[in-house]
Amino acid sequence: MKLVNGLVIGGLIFLGCNQQQTSSSSENKTDSVAAPAPAPVISDSLKAVLAKGQEVYNKHCVTCHQAGGDGVPNLNPPLTGTDYVLGDKTRLINVVLKGLNEDVEINGMVYSNPMPAHAFLNDQEVADVLTYVRNSFGNTAEGITKEEVKAVRAAK
Amino acid sequence: MKNLFPVAAVLAALAITSCNPAPSASKISADPDNAGLKLPQGFGALKVADSIGQARHIAVTGQGDIYVKLNRLKDNKGIVLLSDKDGDGKAETQSSFGNYGGTGISLKNGYLYASSNEAVYRYKLDDQQHVTDTAKPETIVTGLIDRRQHNSKSVVLDDSGYVYVNIGAYSNSCQTEDRTKGSQGMQPCPILDSAGGIWRFRADGQNQSYGDGIRYATGLRNVVGLDWNTTNNALFVMQHGRDGLHDLFPDMYDTKTSAELPAEAMYQLKMGSDCGWPYIYYDQFQKKKILAPEYGGDGKKEGAPNAEEPVVAFPAHLAPNALLFYTGNMFPEKYKNGAFVAFHGSWNRAPEKQAGYMVAFVPFSGGKPSGDWEVFADGFAGMEEVTSPGQAKHRPCGLAQGPDGSLYISDDVTGAIYRIIYNK
Numbered sequence: 001m002k003l004v005n006g007l008v009i010g011g012l013i014f015l016g017c018n019q020q021q022t023s024s025s026s027e028n029k030t031d032s033v034a035a036p037a038p039a040p041v042i043s044d045s046l047k048a049v050l051a052k053g054q055e056v057y058n059k060h061c062v063t064c065h066q067a068g069g070d071g072v073p074n075l076n077p078p079l080t081g082t083d084y085v086l087g088d089k090t091r092l093i094n095v096v097l098k099g100l101n102e103d104v105e106i107n108g109m110v111y112s113n114p115m116p117a118h119a120f121l122n123d124q125e126v127a128d129v130l131t132y133v134r135n136s137f138g139n140t141a142e143g144i145t146k147e148e149v150k151a152v153r154a155a156k
Numbered sequence: 157m158k159n160l161f162p163v164a165a166v167l168a169a170l171a172i173t174s175c176n177p178a179p180s181a182s183k184i185s186a187d188p189d190n191a192g193l194k195l196p197q198g199f200g201a202l203k204v205a206d207s208i209g210q211a212r213h214i215a216v217t218g219q220g221d222i223y224v225k226l227n228r229l230k231d232n233k234g235i236v237l238l239s240d241k242d243g244d245g246k247a248e249t250q251s252s253f254g255n256y257g258g259t260g261i262s263l264k265n266g267y268l269y270a271s272s273n274e275a276v277y278r279y280k281l282d283d284q285q286h287v288t289d290t291a292k293p294e295t296i297v298t299g300l301i302d303r304r305q306h307n308s309k310s311v312v313l314d315d316s317g318y319v320y321v322n323i324g325a326y327s328n329s330c331q332t333e334d335r336t337k338g339s340q341g342m343q344p345c346p347i348l349d350s351a352g353g354i355w356r357f358r359a360d361g362q363n364q365s366y367g368d369g370i371r372y373a374t375g376l377r378n379v380v381g382l383d384w385n386t387t388n389n390a391l392f393v394m395q396h397g398r399d400g401l402h403d404l405f406p407d408m409y410d411t412k413t414s415a416e417l418p419a420e421a422m423y424q425l426k427m428g429s430d431c432g433w434p435y436i437y438y439d440q441f442q443k444k445k446i447l448a449p450e451y452g453g454d455g456k457k458e459g460a461p462n463a464e465e466p467v468v469a470f471p472a473h474l475a476p477n478a479l480l481f482y483t484g485n486m487f488p489e490k491y492k493n494g495a496f497v498a499f500h501g502s503w504n505r506a507p508e509k510q511a512g513y514m515v516a517f518v519p520f521s522g523g524k525p526s527g528d529w530e531v532f533a534d535g536f537a538g539m540e541e542v543t544s545p546g547q548a549k550h551r552p553c554g555l556a557q558g559p560d561g562s563l564y565i566s567d568d569v570t571g572a573i574y575r576i577i578y579n580k
Binding site: 073074099102103114116117 | 210227304305306307333334335336337338399400403503504506507543544545546547569
């Protein structure tokens with residue numbers, strides 16, 4: 001699995017460059033800040049992960065967080081450049097598995113709706129959707145594996 | 157008798173200056189672009205102020221000053237007073253007070269009432285309807301439940317010494333696990349003992365809480381817009397209908413149905429009214445109270461036969477944040493005693509495009525709707541189609557009537573205050 005993870009990370013960097021070039025990319029309006037670099041082809045395995053992640057997102061997250069990840073003012077937080085999305089993986093995985101319903105600042109604002117627990121998603125789905133979120137809406141961060149989700153779920 | 161003329165002249169002059177700022181519609185003209193709004197023929201709009209904070213509900217005094225309740229503190233203050241001293245329609249002075257955020261604000265019998273998300277306060281007014289002591293409001297109601305979701309406490313007063321307070325349900329549909337796919341509804345719904353309804357308190361009581369008031373109406377998920385109708389002496393409310401029929405029950409509802417159900421309903425209430433939440437929702441196509449899927453419903457089975465019927469059913473998820481019965485004399489006859497409803501705009505319609513972001517009008521006669529609702533003021537969002545609510549430039553949130561019959565509309569995105577006038 002180390003290998004797959006490496007592929008994903010490699011692919012992610014390429015994706016960052018790709019966004020820079022194709023500004024018409026459907027769900028990305030935020031300019032990427034990644035430095036221009038030779039743009040190798042996105043690995044097919046990463047493309048597949050992102051496509052699967054987007055499918056989960058559109059099924060289980062899009063109503064609240066919106067197609068562009070910009071959320072709903074005062075109610076549902078954005079998933080763009082937040083500490084939760086880009087930071088500690090364990091905390092991020094737990095938000096999806098256990099939900100969140102307390103006053104926390106997200107990009108300087110507080111949101112009043114609850115985030116329901118999504119423990120019914122399997123490890124692969126959680127990994128895919130979080131890898132998608134961490135590499136969409138202008139975000140660039142390392143992907144999440146199903147082993148990582150499994151470990152967090154087991155730790156309770 | 158010789159002196160009568162000069163005295164009369166002085167008196168007349170005094171009358172004019174003491175009415176300052178005279179709500180003389182003649183001096184007031186619409187902005188060249190109608191402040192970006194689309195309005196029916198003959199109406200115009202001007203922006204009275206902007207960038208004042210998250211402007212929720214508003215109240216306009218007999219002198220034309222505007223009190224605005226802010227959702228979140230701005231410069232550590234939660235209530236803004238806007239004044240138009242030179243009578244050109246634009247507020248050039250602004251002061252603020254109150255150290256709490258919230259939504260509700262209302263003027264009645266020499267007092268300004270304002271709410272946080274847990275309490276209702278009131279401030280004594282002087283003869284200019286300015287607050288005498290901004291630092292020391294009386295606490296009228298306290299200790300109301302605030303569990304984040306649906307926590308705004310809108311207020312309205314009747315003519316018999318009561319204040320009505322919405323206490324929204326801290327839940328979407330009273331599932332054991334809120335907004336969680338497959339979770340069943342709690343039977344009976346325990347939230348209804350302290351939320352999900354309208355509570356009534358004495359307008360001059362001190363430190364009242366649940367035990368001192370009464371639950372006037374129940375089965376209301378969340379009400380933000382409410383008003384007292386003086387034609388039939390009754391409380392009218394706009395409910396925010398439930399979310400997520402598809403997300404929670406994908407086998408029963410597809411995304412399109414979920415975007416179009418249930419209605420945002422207007423109810424006329426009386427003491428003891430039950431509007432049926434969470435057990436039913438109102439389906440405006442079948443014109444029926446449908447059993448909620450959390451309670452064994454299938455989209456067809458009816459429920460709660462004794463629950464109130466809506467008096468108006470609007471499209472789903474538009475988020476009615478203010479209701480105002482128009483009693484002014486400026487607008488044409490058609491508008492007299494009719495209802496204006498400010499729709500904040502939807503978020504719960506993805507993947508369909510969002511809707512709302514406008515102020516609607518419903519004609520009334522004898523305290524009942526006398527025609528279909530229509531869009532009155534549109535264009536707040538600044539774009540034809542809103543795909544995500546965060547894109548909207550402005551969102552209507554509060555309504556108030558000015559002494560000359562102008563209609564004021566607040567926006568909680570940039571904090572704009574609009575004034576709608578009619579010039580024959």
